[in-house]
Amino acid sequence: MNSQSENFSSNLRETLLDHQKKLRDENREEGQYLYLLIVEDDTEKRLIYLTDEMYEMGRRHDAEVIFHDQAVSRDHATIIKEYNPEENLFFYKILDGSVSGKKSTNGLIINNKTYKSKYLEHGDLIQFSKKAKARFFVIDKDSEIKDIFNIINSDNEREILIDRDLESYAKKTLDRYTFYGRNDVNLENENITEYISKLSSFAELSPYPIIEINLQGKLTYYNQAASLLFPKLADESMSHPVLSNLLKADHKIHGNLFVRELHFKNKIFEQYIHYLPDLKLIRSYIFDFTERKQMEAKLKDSEAKYRAVIEQMSEGIILFTADDFLIIEVNAYANNILRYSLQELIHKNIEDLIDTKHEEFKKNLENLKLTKISFHQELKLKVKNDESLEIELSVSLINYQNKLVYCSVFRDISERKQLENKLKYIAYHDSLTGLYKRNFFIHCFQKHLARAKRHQTVIALMFLDVDYFKQINDNYGHDIGDLLLQQFAQRLQHSLRETDSLARWGGDEFVALLPDISSQDDLIIILDRIISTIRSPFLCNNVTVRSSTSIGVAIYPKHGEDIDSLLKKADEALYKTKESGRNGYTIYL
Missing domain, CATH: 3.30.450.20 (PAS domain)
Known part of the structure; x- marks a missing residue:
């Protein structure tokens, strides 16, 4: 054995010993079996003890099982842990590609067959590429380390991962177990090889009875679980309740699966019977459903109560x-x-x-x-x-x-959504005029500015206020002033285009955003329309109020490329309008 093989064997032994010690120290119950994956990637070989819910496998640097061979896909396969609470068993299922649905380039090849997904079985060889492969093992956790090495180790350092028939794994697995029923079954030497080749290694590990008879009704195999549960099986043979009526002609169809309920010594079992003429045998898997049947009876009794609760x-x-x-x-x-x-x-x-x-x-x-x-x-x-x-x-x-x-x-x-929308509206809109508040206007401006930069379009930013608003407030009172601001805002909205945005900046100040200005003439048409609209008298609670507006305008990108610089220059233009007698507009020069 070369140094690489010795190092791997040493690491394997240490990993298994550490894990068994950890289970004993923590007094943890993780089922009867250890689930191991031995991975080979070019010249590197490593052991992975499977415990987590999911393992992503591929060339991705953040995968749980990383391969370095370039022929392996980045997301080549995913192993998922599943639990059957009724039988208290864990299973590992492997999927082609990632859980998001991305498939591998080479496909998922297990034991020289291509799968979309497969429940892993003891001895399965997973081929990722010519150089990258892995083999899956299910080992009794009470096994001695030397027995585990008999199953997964070899004098030939590459033997456990080479592409070959699983017969040798079945042999190695069965070596450490008693061949229950061997004397009774009286297997001939020439049939042993044939027998092992058709026997999955999980049979002896299974806590559930597995029984086989040939098509003449002769008992050919039963595992340890069957021997313990049905001790007189070999003596009673076909008269035993487990085997009775299995040779009835109406069931013996190739590939047919027949399920029947079996009562034996105050227990209830479900017997899954496979008729397999090609293998010249009938194979039975037997599961204790006593507790389940009792639960079903209780569930039926409580179904009316359950439905009453659900309906209420x-x-x-x-x-x-x-x-x-x-x-x-x-x-x-x-x-x-x-x-x-x-x-x-x-x-x-x-x-x-x-x-x-x-x-x-x-x-x-x-x-x-x-x-x-x-x-x-x-x-x-x-x-x-x-x-x-x-x-x-x-x-x-x-x-x-x-x-x-x-x-x-x-x-x-x-109701919650309506309240959320109402609160959102309050957060973004002025309570008096219904226009955007300053914070939401800035948010809208940033979106339009980014779009203008991408498409190289022109934006106009207007600063407006109500001329002589303080005097109107002093002469007519705040109620009239508020009505004037509401009507002023409505007239501004009607004067602008649908794509324009308008906000109340504070007091009697307003800001308007006009995207996609194609020419200065188009801008002046909008400005003239605003001036003309505001000049018309306002009727506020039977009080006629006359007012006008002063406007300052800044242009993107001519006068600035951010909102602060554009607002500053629009404000300067507004004051020039006021200095010129109000009731007009100024475009920043």
Whole structure:
């Protein structure tokens, strides 16, 4: 064994010992098995102990499993951890590319076959490129280190990662276990190789019974779990409840999966039976469903109570299928608020109810399916014969009637949205005139300025005020003054174009932004229209008030390239207008 292999073996041993010690010290329960990934990248070989929820694999520098071979994609594959609470088992699933849907260049190749996704099994060889590969192992955590080395180590340093049949892994895995039922089954020597080649190494590791008989009804294999649960299986053979009626002709169809309920010693099992004529065998997987059946009975008893609670909730609940988004369940609140009957909603596609943010909603559902992490979103739902409804939505992925479905819970946030819009309006608009406030006008100006710079267009900035406003306030009072400011603002708005922006700057001062000025003649037409409009008398509570306006104008980019310099020069132009007798305008020179 060369130095590289010795270093790898040493690191492997240290990693496994450290982890087993950590589990003992922390008294942690992580299931019966260790999940290992041995990765080879060109000349480098390393061990990864799988514990996290997700591992991104590729050339990306921030990936959890990084490859250096240029033939490997940046986002080549993703390993996701899944948990089955009913069976208390962890599984690792590998996907081609990233969780966002970006696929690899070479494809996901496992055991010389191409997959979009696959649940990893003991011994699986993952080929990323000619030089980059990895092999997955499932090891009993109580195994001695030497036994683990018998399974995953070799005198040949490259043996664990070369592309070959998994038979040797099955042999190595079975070496340390008793071959349960071997004497009873009476396997001939010439059949042992054939037997091991068809046996997945997980069978002996599985905590669930796995049993095989040939097509003549002879018991050929059962694992340790089957031996412990059914100790008389070999003696009773086909008369045992587990094997009875398995040879009935109506079930023996190639590839047929038959599921039956099995009662044995006050326990209830589900037996999954595979008829496999090509392999000349019938294989059974047996799961204890006693607790589940008891729970189902309790659930049936409490279903009426559950439905009563759901129907009384002040939130809408819609269940829809994970594959085609068809609605399968709706509570009364959702019926009432959307004004559809139950019959109209059942089997309707949930997308037909979404009025806004369709793509964002679909993307969130796709991510939820991959990550199992619920999401929240605000959107609008269509209401029958009425305006859309603003809602806040929470969606989770649940198991409902043995199917994966989306559970969406939503509530009406129309009043909250109205209040938010009202507060936003108050924040951005002057309470007296309804025009923009100074802060929002500056925000609008910055957007128009950036656009003018990109397209090389001209902007005019106007500073205006009401001539002799102080005297009007003193003579007629503040109420008349306020009415004058309101009417003054309305006349200014009518004199400007739809694309122009107008704000009350403070007191009787106003600022106008005029984008896309094509010529000075166009600007003068607008200025003359303002002067003429303001000259007409104002009627304020049966009081006729005569006034005029003075205007100062600065031009971008001629007089400045930022708002401060343009405002300063427009203000200077305004004072020149006042010095010239008011009731007119001055364009800064």
